[in-house]
Amino acid sequence: MPAGSPDPEAPLTEAALTRALRRAIQTADPRLSRFDPLPRIISHDDFARGHCGWSQLVGNYEGTLDTMLPGYAQHTSAMLSTLPHWDAGSHGGADSSYALKIATRPRAGAQNVAIKRLNLRHRGPIRFEMYFTFKPEATELTLGDTALRSVGLLFDLQGGDRDGDAERVMPHLRFLNAESGQHRHIWQFKAERVPFQPAGGSGETISHYHLSPEGWQDLPDGHQKLCYNEIATKVNWAYLRFDFDLATMRPTALRCNDRVFDVSGMEPMRIPAMKNLWCMLNFALFAETDTDRRAFLYVDSVCISGDF
Amino acid sequence: MLRENITAILARNETWKGHAATEPFEAGWAIEAVVFVRALKPPVGAQPTARIEISPDGMHWVDEGTRLALPARQDEVCFARLRGFGNWLRVAADFPDGAEACVLVTLHLKG
Numbered sequence: 001m002p003a004g005s006p007d008p009e010a011p012l013t014e015a016a017l018t019r020a021l022r023r024a025i026q027t028a029d030p031r032l033s034r035f036d037p038l039p040r041i042i043s044h045d046d047f048a049r050g051h052c053g054w055s056q057l058v059g060n061y062e063g064t065l066d067t068m069l070p071g072y073a074q075h076t077s078a079m080l081s082t083l084p085h086w087d088a089g090s091h092g093g094a095d096s097s098y099a100l101k102i103a104t105r106p107r108a109g110a111q112n113v114a115i116k117r118l119n120l121r122h123r124g125p126i127r128f129e130m131y132f133t134f135k136p137e138a139t140e141l142t143l144g145d146t147a148l149r150s151v152g153l154l155f156d157l158q159g160g161d162r163d164g165d166a167e168r169v170m171p172h173l174r175f176l177n178a179e180s181g182q183h184r185h186i187w188q189f190k191a192e193r194v195p196f197q198p199a200g201g202s203g204e205t206i207s208h209y210h211l212s213p214e215g216w217q218d219l220p221d222g223h224q225k226l227c228y229n230e231i232a233t234k235v236n237w238a239y240l241r242f243d244f245d246l247a248t249m250r251p252t253a254l255r256c257n258d259r260v261f262d263v264s265g266m267e268p269m270r271i272p273a274m275k276n277l278w279c280m281l282n283f284a285l286f287a288e289t290d291t292d293r294r295a296f297l298y299v300d301s302v303c304i305s306g307d308f
Numbered sequence: 309m310l311r312e313n314i315t316a317i318l319a320r321n322e323t324w325k326g327h328a329a330t331e332p333f334e335a336g337w338a339i340e341a342v343v344f345v346r347a348l349k350p351p352v353g354a355q356p357t358a359r360i361e362i363s364p365d366g367m368h369w370v371d372e373g374t375r376l377a378l379p380a381r382q383d384e385v386c387f388a389r390l391r392g393f394g395n396w397l398r399v400a401a402d403f404p405d406g407a408e409a410c411v412l413v414t415l416h417l418k419g
Contacts, residue, residue, distance in 0.1 A: 050312045058320075065321035065348065077316035079334045084395055086365035098337065105331060139367055 031095070036241070037305035038127045042118065045302040047080060048096035052302075054078055057113035057284060060207040062200020069197070071111065071209030078102050078114040083298060085233035086138060093300040094131050094237045102297040104289045106137070109149075111211055113286040115156075120281040122308035123159065123246040128283060130302040131237045134177070137294035138232040145228050146178035149290035150188075151297040154210070155244060156282035158273055168277060169249040170210060171268035173242060175226070175256075178290050187222035187254070190215050191267035210269060211286060219266060224259050237300050246281075246306075311418055312337065318399065318413040321348055325408035329400040332366040336395035338417035343399055344387045346412045347379035353407030355380055360388060363396035378409060 012020065022039060026032045031046060045052030059072020081101035083091035093099040104110040136147035152174025159166035172190040177183070192215030196206040227236040243253040249270075251263040283304065289295035318330035335341060345358065360374040374388045378401060390397070399413055 051314060056317060068321070073321065076318065076331050077333075079316065080337050081334045082336060082395070084334070084336070084365070086367065101334065103331065137367065 032303070034131070034239075035129050035303040035305075036127075037129070037303050038125060038307045040306045040308055042126070042304040042306055043116070043302070044304075045100075045116075046096060047093065047098045047100045047299070047301065051078065051080065051100065053116050054100055054114045054285070055116075057115040059209075060199045060205050062202060062205045064200075067199045069199075069207050069209045071211060072207070074105060074110055075112050076103070076105070078112075081298060083235060087233050091233075091235055095300065100285075100299040102285055102287045102299070104287050104295045106289070106292050106294045108289065108291050109213065110295075111286055111288045113211065113284050115282055115284040116304075118281040118283075119279040120157070120160075120246055121279075122306065123163070125243060125245050125247075125252065125307040126281075127305045128153065128155075128240075128242045128244070128302070129304075130240050130285075131300040132240060132298060133235040133237050133300075134287065134295065134297050135232060135235055136289065136291070137296065139293055140232070142232070143230070144232045144293065146181050146183060147289065147291045147293045148177050148295040149179060149288040150174040150176045151287050151295075152285070153240075153242065154284045154286070155268075156280060156284065157246065157249065158277040158280045159246075159249075161278040165249075166273040166278070167249065168271040168274050168280075169268050170271070171244060171251055171266070172210070173254070173266075174216065174286075174288075175224075176216065181290070185223055185225055187219040187224065187256070187261060188216040189219055189266040189268075190217065191269055193269045193271065211288075219254075219261055219263070222261060224256060226257070235298065313416065313418040316415045316417065318343075318415050320412055321410060323408055323410045324401060325403045327400070327402050329361070329369075330398045330413050332363065333397050333415060334366070334395055335393065335397050335415070335417050338419035339391065340418050341390040341393060341397065342387055342416040343376070343390065343397075344385055344414040344416075345376060345378060345399065346385045346414070347382050347409055348412055349410040350382045351379060351407075351409040354404055355407065355409060356401050356403055358399055358401035360390060360393075361398050361400050362393050363398070364394075366396045369398065369400070378411075
């Protein structure tokens with residue numbers, strides 16, 4: 001045995017054995033094998049067991065729903081879909097019949113958002129993975145590959161009430177598919193935010209529509225051509241992985257299919273800590289249409305994990 | 309295994325007038341559904357009878373036959389029970405000139 005090589009007969013440390021067992025079990029499990037989770041799985045949503053905690057993002061209001069900002073008022077409930085197409089029937093998910101479907105209204109610029117609301121228990125690395133695809137509603141017998149503007153995800157985070165650095169931090173990421181009828185095919189982030197507005201008159205409730213269309217910036221070298229396929233009713237599932245460090249409140253990595261992107265310049269929105277959002281760990285998925293056709297974001301499965 | 313059930317909000321604080329309908333909703337996993345309509349504000353004018361519509365594709369709609377007399381007063385709730393609806397569901401109504409209603413439409417699905 002060369003000097004300095006590990007002794008193959010030496011017993012594994014408990015930590016090494018734990019890592020090896022975890023890896024072996026996850027790799028052998030068809031439900032998890034296509035994910036690369038961090039050691040602790042926070043949630044694994046395959047949408048064959050219901051909505052798995054993904055609910056409608058409702059806006060803040062006070063006294064009357066009329067105080068809700070229009071951006072939020074347009075949101076509707078996500079649904080479980082078999083991706084049923086008028087010409088070919090149900091497409092189905094990657095591994096089951098169902099996917100989560102987030103559908104916009106048929107109005108240019110319309111958006112819809114689904115959200116999963118948790119709390120954090122450790123400020124360390126987290127990983128968000130999903131298999132997703134997107135399409136416009138097949139109302140026309142055309143390719144329609146510029147009808148959908150974007151799909152994306154955002155986190156809504158805040159540290160604990162005893163953390164000296166606590167801020168509300170909102171990393172936003174979207175794949176800008178098309179804009180004003182032109183292909184863009186680029187990943188973007190958004191650090192700019194709009195001012196808060198009071199919702200109602202008491203001053204207890206405020207609101208801001210952070211998905212307003214202004215302020216998106218291109219990720220450096222962020223162009224990517226995804227598999228749109230050849231007609232509006234054929235889809236293929238894409239893989240997305242977004243890593244974020246809750247300790248530093250900064251993104252650390254982004255991968256989509258075969259491409260890895262540099263996120264060192266990706267800034268999240270930062271807001272002074274809010275009085276009732278301590279330890280918030282929210283994940284949101286959204287779709288946006290560029291035309292008067294509904295845009296659909298389909299999510300086959302999501303795995304959220306952390307290193308703790 | 310417990311049955312799945314979900315409450316979905318199909319329309320919230322939306323003012324219906326003329327031809328009105330909820331956004332298409334996929335409910336194919338569910339065996340049964342209940343649709344509720346609540347008037348959030350005092351309805352204006354003669355309120356029509358709403359109908360349940362189903363669809364082969366979420367784009368072409370057909371009257372399923374179930375009727376809901378829409379609320380005549382604020383906070384009144386009407387409902388309809390549904391079975392055998394396939395995948396797509398929506399609530400539709402045609403309001404006469406001058407009539408309108410601000411509605412909350414809630415869908416309960418179980419399967």
